[in-house]
Amino acid sequence: MNDLRQSDKRVTPINFRLRGYQIWNPDLGENAALPALLRRRITPAGRHALNAAWGLPDLASARLVLSSRHGEFSRTLSLLESVATGCDVSPSDFTLSVHHALIGLLSIAVRNRRGHSGVAAGNESFCFGFLEALICLKENPTEPVVLIHFDEPLPGPFASFNCDGEKPVALALLLQAEGEGDLMQMTFSPAPSNKELSSSHAQDFLDFLLGNSKEVISKNENRQWLWKRHADR
Secondary structure, eight states: OHHHHHHHTTOOOEEEEEEEEEEOOGGGOOOTTSOHHHHHHSOHHHHHHHHHHTTOTTTTTSEEEEEOSSOSHHHHHHHHHHHHTTOOOOHHHHHTTSTTHHHHHHHHHTTOOSOEEEEOBTBTHHHHHHHHHHHHHHHOTTSOEEEEEEEOOOOGGGGGGSOTTOOOEEEEEEEESSSSSEEEEEEEEEOOTTSOOOSOHHHHHHHHHHSOOSEEEEEOSSEEEEEEESOOO
16 A cells, blocks of 8 residues: 555646436436347346446447446345355355456446446545546557446445445446547645545536536545646647
8 A cells, every 4th residue: 555655746637528427317218229138147236337327428349437336235245144044045146246247247238349337436436436447548549438337335334334424326438538528637736734635536527527516636545636627738
């Protein structure tokens, strides 16, 4: 951790274009356009994520990045309960319990062969997923990236691991290095000790995206993440 925190000091801002985005909203219900195969095989949290992504431009030709702290936890919980009670484990739940299984199903459904990544980094999962997406843009500036993030509060005996005020969230962002879209910038640095910790970095970014502010700072115990609009080149 010390090495990572030292390296934070050398991070320079990264510019990108936000070409499009979609947000899952519980008031909108399910997206009827999702193939029945996907709707049947994934959990409600997974459907929220794919509802957000479905219909974005270039979904079939973009690099795909999925970030989530807990993934489809209801599936994991079902497996744990089966083991604890001595019941047979569901083969389908076991097969799809891998963290990036959801993005794999999406890539198959849209016939995307560009490759995909799954990121889990604690309560900074959204931030490091965003960083992974921007690294993909740096690696191949001509290829857009779709970042999908979702999470929901943990249930029952695991609720103590939730952050205060944590809410369900699912969003999908279409990012590119150049061309159309709003010019933005992201960076991070060591966090000062006098700032209030964020309960959800993804929600902070959403509030920034849907609001009028020029920038937002979202703080973790070790780092603070900064997004800006209309960043200078």
